[in-house]
Structure formats: C-alpha cells, structure tokens
Amino acid sequence: MVVASPWRRLVASLVDGLILFFLSFLLMALAGVDPLGPSTLGQDLLFQGLPGWAYYVAFTALYGATPGKMALGLRVVRTDGKPMDWLTAFMREVVGKTLSTLPFLLGYLWAFFHPKRQAWHDLIADTLVVRVESQNPGP
Template structure:
C-alpha cells in the first residue's frame, strides 16, 4: 500500500513527542511517589525501593503507554504532532502483542547508548530498532494544517 498523503515521522518530531510524554508521566508519577515515600525518596541510592515503587515507575507507565497505542495508535505526545503508529506492511492498526513487543523494544534500543532510538534519524522509513522489532512505522499526514493561510490585500 502506498499513501501519498502520509509521511514517515522523523527523529526530532519524535523526540518532541517523547518529551511531552515524559513530562506527562512525571506529572502523574512524581506526586504519587512523593505522597507514598515523602522527601526521603529523592535522596536514596536505590534504583527500586520496593514492589510499589516498581509498579509506579515501571508497570504503570508501560500499561498507560501500551493502552494509548492500542486505543489511539499514539501517546499524547504523538497525538500532539499528529502522528500514529501503524503496521509497516499494511498501514493498518497494530496487534496488541506487537505493541507490547514494541514497548520492550524501547529497552533494547536504549541499552547500547540509545543507538536504537537514534537509528530513526538515519533509517529510510524512520524506524528505530523498537519499530523494526514490532514491524511498525510512525506516520502522519503531510498536510496537517486546518486550512491554508490567506491574507486579504
């Protein structure tokens, strides 16, 4: 399938979307962490304090992100840049099992100095390693403006 109205979303727009998503997650998780653990949490050397800490910082974000992908084909950050995640072969919605694989792929992509994420900048279809693992692409309409700009003379 070839759609002239769509384009692959490149590195910098995806970085912007990731920043938006990260800020939103911080706005939700930090108050909960502070409520549960107090100021002492911010001064500990432990990566994970206990099972609840793991749920708040790892499980909740994973579930939230995957649910956005399943029901909206995008996280809030991707929605802000008018992007969506689709099957790389058909352009259709992606099965939940592959979206879970895509999420796990974020970790795989991050381990070697973020190389799998930076790969988006150099790949012809703008796929990171997580996209390649799940056979997905991130696309958006070329013409995203609500209407053409015009000025009265």
C-alpha cells in the first residue's frame, strides 16, 4: 500500500472542484437562479455546500474515492482495514474537512509534513489516501 502524495491529492481535489462547479451551475440554472449573479448565504449552502457534501460522502462511502481520486488512481481506506462506511465518510468529508479548512487550510497543509501524509480529516476519520495498484501486470 503506497500512500498518496499531497500533490496528487491536490490535483484530484481540483478535478472534483471542477465537477462540483459545473454541478452547482446546473442546479442554480435549473432552479431559476442566476449562476453568474450575486448569491445569498442560503443559496451558497443549497447549491454548493449541500451538493458538495453529498458528492464527497456518497462517493467516498460507496466507492472509496471521488471521481477526481479515481482519475488520479487514488483511494481512501480505513487504517484498520475495514471497508469504508457512511459514518467514516461523513466524519472525514464533512466534519474533518470543515475543521481542516477553518484555520487557513492548515488541516490540508498538515499532509505535507505528516509521516503518513494524513491531513486532519484523515486523522479524525482514521483514514489514509493510497495509490491504487495497477490491475494489469506488465509484460
């Protein structure tokens, strides 16, 4: 099991951010809200916050990876070896990432210095982000 680098995780996060940007844009347009106009805190929560949390929790609980992580060959695993579950995904993606974000993204930067490359949300949920081993052996 090879622990993923923080840089690879960052690129995966950017891919997920692009997906969520377009999803939020679509949801706002379907609801009749101008996606390019000013928004309220309620609209931000409804069209960005809640869909984002649902996206991260569902993909992590069901597949162990978001589409961004899948594209970069990454997976979230529990350190105790048990399968990913909904509570662990919620603790990591909602509670942990909220705490990682609040003090100037310090919780995310932590992964650059932690020996197992764990950010605060990984430590809170007892998870690791690892590289997926290739299923196709070479010649």
